Amino acid sequence: MSSSVPNSDRKIVTGPAGYILEDVPHFTDDFPDHPTYPNPLQDNAAYSVVKQYFVDEDDTVPQKIVVHPDSPRGTHFRRAGPRQRVYFEPDDVLACIVTCGGLCPGLNTVIREIVCGLSYMYGVKRILGIDGGYRGFYARNTIHLDLKTVNDIHRSGGTILGTSRGGHDTTKIVDSIQDRGINQVYIIGGDGSQKGAAAIFKEIKKRGLKVAVAGIPKTIDNDIPIIDRSFGFDTAVEEAQRAINAAHVEATSFENGIGLVKLMGRYSGFIAMYATLASRDVDCCLIPESPFFLEGPGGLFEFIDKRLKESGHMVIVIAEGAGQDLLAESMEESTTLKDASGNKLLQDIGLWISQRIKDHFAKKMTLTLKYIDPTYMIRAIPSNASDNVCCTLLAQSAVHGVMAGYNGFTVGLVNGRHTYIPFYRITEKQNKVVITDRMWARLLSSTNQPSFMKQDKIHSNQLVGEPGTMKW
Numbered sequence: 494m495s496s497s498v499p500n501s502d503r504k505i506v507t508g509p510a511g512y513i514l515e516d517v518p519h520f521t522d523d524f525p526d527h528p529t530y531p532n533p534l535q536d537n538a539a540y541s542v543v544k545q546y547f548v549d550e551d552d553t554v555p556q557k558i559v560v561h562p563d564s565p566r567g568t569h570f571r572r573a574g575p576r577q578r579v580y581f582e583p584d585d586v587l588a589c590i591v592t593c594g595g596l597c598p599g600l601n602t603v604i605r606e607i608v609c610g611l612s613y614m615y616g617v618k619r620i621l622g623i624d625g626g627y628r629g630f631y632a633r634n635t636i637h638l639d640l641k642t643v644n645d646i647h648r649s650g651g652t653i654l655g656t657s658r659g660g661h662d663t664t665k666i667v668d669s670i671q672d673r674g675i676n677q678v679y680i681i682g683g684d685g686s687q688k689g690a691a692a693i694f695k696e697i698k699k700r701g702l703k704v705a706v707a708g709i710p711k712t713i714d715n716d717i718p719i720i721d722r723s724f725g726f727d728t729a730v731e732e733a734q735r736a737i738n739a740a741h742v743e744a745t746s747f748e749n750g751i752g753l754v755k756l757m758g759r760y761s762g763f764i765a766m767y768a769t770l771a772s773r774d775v776d777c778c779l780i781p782e783s784p785f786f787l788e789g790p791g792g793l794f795e796f797i798d799k800r801l802k803e804s805g806h807m808v809i810v811i812a813e814g815a816g817q818d819l820l821a822e823s824m825e826e827s828t829t830l831k832d833a834s835g836n837k838l839l840q841d842i843g844l845w846i847s848q849r850i851k852d853h854f855a856k857k858m859t860l861t862l863k864y865i866d867p868t869y870m871i872r873a874i875p876s877n878a879s880d881n882v883c884c885t886l887l888a889q890s891a892v893h894g895v896m897a898g899y900n901g902f903t904v905g906l907v908n909g910r911h912t913y914i915p916f917y918r919i920t921e922k923q924n925k926v927v928i929t930d931r932m933w934a935r936l937l938s939s940t941n942q943p944s945f946m947k948q949d950k951i952h953s954n955q956l957v958g959e960p961g962t963m964k965w
């Protein structure tokens with residue numbers, strides 16, 4: 494027996510042995526008599542032969558898969574995929590796609606696969622692209638999208654639709670959706686964009702519109718919680734290897750050579766951590782979640798000195814958000830600059846730390862430091878094979894969910910299964926590397942770098958967070 498806990502914003506279903514389903518809204522919540530139609534996939538030559546092609550209504554995916562014999566069953570999310578009945582007739586659909594926030598490898602692949610999914614699987618013909626992010630809803634003309642226009646776009650980096658930060662005016666956006674008669678909205682973007690999607694969904698619900706809103710998470714930083722990872726991350730880690738290799742070549746070619754590579758990661762150091770683990774040439778990885786200091790016993794300078802004496806060269810990878818506290822302390826005036834979306838604008842930690850290392854060792858030894866900043870090169874490229882698969886499955890899952898009447902969800906991979914996650918779970922916090930997790934210990938064991946921390950700090954509440962969601 495399961496029971497539903499009514500809550501205006503949340504659909505929580507509970508069951509025996511501590512089973513919890515954090516469900517997503519559905520058209521029938523507000524429109525119980527909404528007509529349904531047989532899923533056209535039933536007649537699709539590719540799918541009609543597949544056994545159990547449709548997802549069972551009761552299929553859910555557990556958030557935690559490491560359990561003990563007496564563990565409660567815990568939180569689950571609704572499994573993504575096609576349902577027997579759909580809530581849209583193909584000819585009635587007017588879908589739109591928008592890309593928001595920073596670039597990420599794979600954006601064009603997701604756009605392409607939403608268009609292909611809607612067209613091939615559900616026979617939808619009317620699809621619009623929103624030009625230049627959220628503000629494009631009210632400030633620009635729309636872009637016509639069809640199978641022909643998206644055919645080759647996955648080969649290019651960036652987004653054919655353009656993107657932007659800021660400009661989220663909920664009223665104007667929903668006015669535009671209403672005026673144009675759009676009834677499916679696909680929003681591809683990071684944590685900020687998903688907050689924007691939640692605001693749009695709330696306004697649509699308030700106005701009583703029959704419009705579905707689905708989010709597709711875009712994050713090379715891997716800063717979105719709950720999900721295993723999203724598209725672009727794998728490509729970013731792979732591309733970072735080229736910069737790390739160059740840093741290694743430079744470092745090994747000079748006496749006391751140091752190659753320093755700055756990678757993206759404003760608040761979360763996943764790219765730096767995985768690029769380090771992938772490379773094997775990195776001697777030290779610095780991320781925002783792991784504080785460090787420069788001078789004195791146990792500090793970075795002492796470690797550099799030791800490593801140079803041992804091997805004559807060194808490669809350091811630093812995430813852009815690492816050491817910002819040190820940089821701020823050293824500046825006479827504090828800066829609180831933000832971008833148009835309200836994200837803090839960071840100072841260049843790579844340049845700053847390069848200078849500090851050079852200054853520190855200037856009188857002690859001959860040292861050559863080469864600073865490589867490949868950050869934008871890493872996110873402006875097309876997605877690799879693994880991310881292309883990721884993009885395709887996310888796009889198809891989003892389309893299936895919307896056609897099946899689900900609404901107000903972000904599609905995401907949870908423990909290897911595609912799920913529909915309510916917006917509030919996606920937007921409530923950021924995913925970060927938890928340095929008391931096994932993965933950070935694996936990194937420290939791989940580089941053999943010190944933790945740059947004192948034991949009492951490691952066990953303080955500030956650092957012991959929930960386990961990160963990277964599950965490799």
Ligand SMILES: Nc1ncnc2c1ncn2[C@@H]1O[C@H](COP(=O)(O)OP(=O)(O)OP(=O)(O)O)[C@@H](O)[C@H]1O
Pocket residue numbers: 593594595596626627628657658659660661682683684685686687688689690692711712713833834836
């Ligand atoms: N709390 C919010 N409410 C409504 N809209 C928001 C909110 N936060 C951000 N947005 C809007 O979402 C869009 C993208 O946000 P942002 O620039 O933070 O990028 P993002 O989606 O987090 O992607 P990334 O940080 O990975 O580049 C912007 O247009 C911004 O105005």
Ligand SMILES: O=P(O)(O)OC[C@H]1O[C@](O)(CO)[C@@H](O)[C@@H]1O
Pocket residue numbers: 595596683713714757758759813832872
């Ligand atoms: O310079 P922009 O476009 O604001 O983007 C920089 C940010 O975008 C990201 O790539 C994604 O959030 C961050 O890693 C980075 O800090």
Ligand SMILES: [Mg+2]
Pocket residue numbers: 594683684685
């Ligand atoms: Mg963001």
